[in-house]
Every structure is written in structure tokens, then in C-alpha cells.
Amino acid sequence: MHSLYAARRVALPVLLGLAGCADDPTASFDGLPVDQAGPPLAMTSTDVRLNRTVDITVSGANANETITIGLSVNGTGAGDCPGYLGGSCFGILAPVQLLTTVTTNGAGSGAKSVNVPNYPSLNGRSVCFQAVARRPGPDVLATPVCVDIGYDTDGDGIINSKDLCPTGDDAFDWDEDGLADACDPTGAPPQFDTYAFPTSVTQTTFQTRNVLRIIPPNPVGIVWFFHGTGGDAGLVESPEGIHLLNAFLARGYGFVAIDSQNRSTGVFDATSAPASNQDWSRVNALRTNLINQGLFTANTPTFAIGFSAGSSFVSWLGHVAPGAGWPLEALAFHNHAGRSAQYGAAPDMPIAFLPAENDTTVDPATVVQRYDEHIHNGFTGILLTIEEERFAPSRLAVSPDIDPATSAAMRQATIDAGYYDAQGYRLFPDNQIDQAIDDIAALPGFTPFRPGKKGLTAMLATHVLHGQHAEEEADFFDLYR
Ligand SMILES: [Ca+2]
Ligand SMILES: [Ca+2]
Ligand SMILES: [Ca+2]
Incomplete structure (x- = not known):
């Protein structure tokens, strides 16, 4: 992982200069037709979260291509046209520095999460990125993307200055009114307690x-x-x-x-x-x-x-x-x-x-x-x-073998694996419910799976x-x- 902190000390020209060495694998592309028939090179970026990450995606590149991401804290505009760009010019203003590189897949897309150190002086500032594809002839540059820099105290991916609920994950909004559960006293998900079997049996x-x-x-x-x-x-x-x-x-x-x-x-x-x-x-x-x-x-x-x-x-x-x-x-x-x-x-x-x-x-x-x-x-x-019920965070805690924190972690495992969204709605179709129950029960994070599966089965209104x-x-x- 490259860090933003380190990147600020490594000038982009240095990297691009190295990339032009004779042993650079991209050198073998010389003489091949330039692939410009596909979609244009494009990139996205999240805001830069100090002491956490910035997440970059690129698309429209060649298959298995190494894309360089440059950064500028001076905004966009008619930038430098250094010789190593082969005649192209930056759309971000000098000095341009290296953030990271992203290697694309067979479809010409790629993503990278870059660790960002705690750098208080950058808090509240913005930064612009531009993706560069090294090509024979002029390099191909994506449209620059500018994002904000800040802290994300609650770790929900949203920097504090834009976070509607800075004390909880904004993705968890049970009543879907735009205010996260942690900040919404009237819209919290239902709380489930253990259904304890009477001891008088x-x-x-x-x-x-x-x-x-x-x-x-x-x-x-x-x-x-x-x-x-x-x-x-x-x-x-x-x-x-x-x-x-x-x-x-x-x-x-x-x-x-x-x-x-x-x-x-x-x-x-x-x-x-x-x-x-x-x-x-x-x-x-x-x-x-x-x-x-x-x-x-x-x-x-x-x-x-x-x-x-x-x-x-x-x-x-x-x-x-x-x-x-x-x-x-x-x-x-x-x-x-x-x-x-x-x-x-x-x-x-x-x-x-x-x-x-x-x-x-x-x-x-x-x-x-x-x-x-x-x-x-x-x-x-x-x-x-x-x-059928939505998947509330404590729903599986009805079992004496699952406490509310474990239930929330098991639910998160189903979200991470793409079976549920953060609002507790399932993402698989009706005709795959029975199969999905088996598949979810087999997820490594869905533990203990046996009582969990029972709760899931009841929640999905199947034969139980x-x-x-x-x-x-x-x-x-x-x-x-
Ligand atoms: Ca946040
Ligand atoms: Ca939040
Ligand atoms: Ca809410």
C-alpha cells in the first residue's frame, strides 16, 4: 500500500521516469496499435479520510494495465506538459505527485484502497487526482477528480464535515428517513431479546x-x-x-x-x-x-x-x-x-x-x-x-446461544457477502431463499451457524x-x- 504521506514526498515525474526504463514491461507495447477504441479512461475517488483510507477506481483502461494516479493540492486547470507524457498534459496544477498505481483486470477496471496517515494539516482541504495510462505515443489521461480531505470519526466512509450522523454508521438507517440509527432515537431497529424457555417446564x-x-x-x-x-x-x-x-x-x-x-x-x-x-x-x-x-x-x-x-x-x-x-x-x-x-x-x-x-x-x-x-x-x-421480516441487527439474539453483538456481527457477514443490505432487505430473489439460507449458514462469519440458521429461516418466513x-x-x- 502506498500512503498519501509517502506520496507527498515522491514526485510523479520520478515514477514516470522509472517507468520509461528499458526493462519496463510497458516498453514491449511499443509498436502495438494504441487501444483507444474502448470507453474513455475514467476514475473515481472517495473523499480522503485521514488516518483511514482513500478508495480509487479506474475503468476504461486496457486489460491488466498499470494506471498511475497523480495528485495535486492546487486544483485543476491547464497543467504541465512534461516530456514523459509523450505530448499529453496534466489537467491538475503543478506540482503533481504520486498517489498510487492501480492494476486493472481483464475488463480494464481496477480499484485500490490506499492507507492515509493522520495528517492534521490536510484536514479541511481538498485534493485532485488524475489517472494516467502509459501508452506508446501520447499518454492517456482521465478527467481529474477532486475530493475533500477530513477525518471520519465513526468510520462509516463519510468524512465528518459531510456526515449527517458523526457518531454512527450512516448506512444503518432502519426507518429510511435519512438519519442514521445512532442519531435517530425514534427510528432505531427493533430490539430482540432472548426467548428464554421457562424453567418451570x-x-x-x-x-x-x-x-x-x-x-x-x-x-x-x-x-x-x-x-x-x-x-x-x-x-x-x-x-x-x-x-x-x-x-x-x-x-x-x-x-x-x-x-x-x-x-x-x-x-x-x-x-x-x-x-x-x-x-x-x-x-x-x-x-x-x-x-x-x-x-x-x-x-x-x-x-x-x-x-x-x-x-x-x-x-x-x-x-x-x-x-x-x-x-x-x-x-x-x-x-x-x-x-x-x-x-x-x-x-x-x-x-x-x-x-x-x-x-x-x-x-x-x-x-x-x-x-x-x-x-x-x-x-x-x-x-x-x-x-418475512427485515434483518434487524439483534434479530438472531432470540437464541440463548447468540448475544446481540454476535447477532450484529452475523448480520454484517451477510451484508459483506452481498445477501442483505444495510437496511436489512435481502438481495437474493424469492426462488433462491432456501438455497441462500444454506449458503449464508456456511459463511465463515455466520457463527454459531445452527441457531443462526434457525433465526434466519424464521425471519425469511419459510417452513418453520x-x-x-x-x-x-x-x-x-x-x-x-
Ligand atoms: Ca463518518
Ligand atoms: Ca456517520
Ligand atoms: Ca433513521
Whole structure:
């Protein structure tokens, strides 16, 4: 890296004189046609940030060409026409000094970030640059570029004199009102805290299957959770599941989650009649067992939430359980249309349908269609679409394994890799969401990747249990207890 400080002591003519030596590789271009057919040589420069960098780009050069960047602190105008320019003249005023050189790629473009020392006397001044392409015959010079010199205290690339928010990165402007988050008390991104799993949970087994439950004294209702294909009762321990659970616990509900009978597929049986359905037998017996323990009564209002294939069983349950004495009041289908092979259409009871807008496993349009049919048939329901969220800096901190600073660093890794912009909008198309989740999880800076991937998946509204509508879901159940 060349430094501006060093450059001020090295006169450009010295460099250009050296470049004209016999062993200069550019000498071999002598006699070749001059390439002037492409776009004109051009350059850009950021402002010069003292004690940081200045970033230069060049374009319109030949492939793999070394471009010299000259500088002047005396502005632009009709400059010197030294002999080494082969008849060309500078457009910046003498003395012209060397900043750096930039080597172009195969497309004739190049970029360089040049370290700039702390040079207080340059603060507030300006400087002009001009790119020079050494060519046989007259050298080719780009139009000069003049920029300002100053300090960039917050390191966001904007010098203090132009920085709208000198105490924070101006690229981070969550509400997009032009004022960076650090200077915008009303426009900061939402803050996410860990969704902590209640310590009062009881983990037990019933007829060899795992059960997780919390049942407060005199519960206002009992919510049964049924996992999807390949899942288990631990579904409720994911951050999103905890978020959902806590909404019910805060209102005085208890919950029960149990593993499915089939542990190889992890699918609850929604295809068999009650007499031969082992999931139903166990779940019904568990309920009786819990009533006999005095944890709730036979009249405690009961609800059921299914995720994905678990919703098929919840739908099945809605057809069967009321006839077996369950006061089953309302259901919720997450990421599923809520039909069972045994009974088909959803039962005649209040149902919350929760499609996720980017779900490629269960088409959200199908879920909406089932909701419409439910309403059309005269039944009660609510549609709570899970919507994609912007990537807030602390979004992944909902996991107990990720603190807010780590979440912000993981988010930055997705920005640096081009998956998200600083406002938290994704930069990949809809049809690449599932692939992008895998790719992001593999980024070196996206660590710890496993809980990070879960949070990312929830944020992108794909096929995963979501707590996004936890309060509305609890509000809905409250109507029927
Ligand atoms: Ca700044
Ligand atoms: Ca700033
Ligand atoms: Ca703002």
C-alpha cells in the first residue's frame, strides 16, 4: 500500500521516469496499435479520510494495465506538459505527485484502497487526482477528480464535515428517513431479546414418549402442541416456539407437547380411525392421566396447535376429540392447510390458519384457499400470514446461544457477502431463499451457524414454526374459552 504521506514526498515525474526504463514491461507495447477504441479512461475517488483510507477506481483502461494516479493540492486547470507524457498534459496544477498505481483486470477496471496517515494539516482541504495510462505515443489521461480531505470519526466512509450522523454508521438507517440509527432515537431497529424457555417446564415420559408440559394452577386453558414430520416434543423449545408458548403462559394457559407414536418418520397418525390410532390412544390417555393428577379438570377449555404435518393430526383431533369428551374450543394450523387423510376438510370449530409467505414445502396459497373454504362453509376462522421480516441487527439474539453483538456481527457477514443490505432487505430473489439460507449458514462469519440458521429461516418466513403472531393467536383462543 502506498500512503498519501509517502506520496507527498515522491514526485510523479520520478515514477514516470522509472517507468520509461528499458526493462519496463510497458516498453514491449511499443509498436502495438494504441487501444483507444474502448470507453474513455475514467476514475473515481472517495473523499480522503485521514488516518483511514482513500478508495480509487479506474475503468476504461486496457486489460491488466498499470494506471498511475497523480495528485495535486492546487486544483485543476491547464497543467504541465512534461516530456514523459509523450505530448499529453496534466489537467491538475503543478506540482503533481504520486498517489498510487492501480492494476486493472481483464475488463480494464481496477480499484485500490490506499492507507492515509493522520495528517492534521490536510484536514479541511481538498485534493485532485488524475489517472494516467502509459501508452506508446501520447499518454492517456482521465478527467481529474477532486475530493475533500477530513477525518471520519465513526468510520462509516463519510468524512465528518459531510456526515449527517458523526457518531454512527450512516448506512444503518432502519426507518429510511435519512438519519442514521445512532442519531435517530425514534427510528432505531427493533430490539430482540432472548426467548428464554421457562424453567418451570416438566420433562417426563408417558407410555415411552417424551412429554414437555407446564400447567399452572387453575389454568384458563390447555394448549396441546403437535410437531411436524421428523420432529418431536422439543419443537416448543425452539426460540420461535418459546415465543409462542410464552404468549399463552402469560395469559394463564398451560401447554402439553408430546412425541408422535412413529419415531422413524416422526409423523402423527392422521390416517387411521380412532379405534386403531395409537397417537390418539396415547394422547387421550395422557389427558386423562393429567386430569387424574389434578392438574386441570375435564371441563378445562382445550386447544390444539399443529406445525406442518402436526396440523393434520390437529384437524383429525377436531373431528374426534369432542365426541370423546374433550372441551376442544379452537385450533391453529401453522404452515399447513389442516386436512387429514381420515376426515378431509377441517372440523367445524374456530381455526387460525398461519401460512408462511415464503414456504416452499406447503404452498401458502393452498392454506389461504382452505381458510377461504372454512369461512365460506360458515365456520369461524382467522388468517394470520407469517410475513418475512427485515434483518434487524439483534434479530438472531432470540437464541440463548447468540448475544446481540454476535447477532450484529452475523448480520454484517451477510451484508459483506452481498445477501442483505444495510437496511436489512435481502438481495437474493424469492426462488433462491432456501438455497441462500444454506449458503449464508456456511459463511465463515455466520457463527454459531445452527441457531443462526434457525433465526434466519424464521425471519425469511419459510417452513418453520413461527412465533410472529403469538399475541394474535392467543387473542384468538381467548375468544373461545
Ligand atoms: Ca463518518
Ligand atoms: Ca456517520
Ligand atoms: Ca433513521
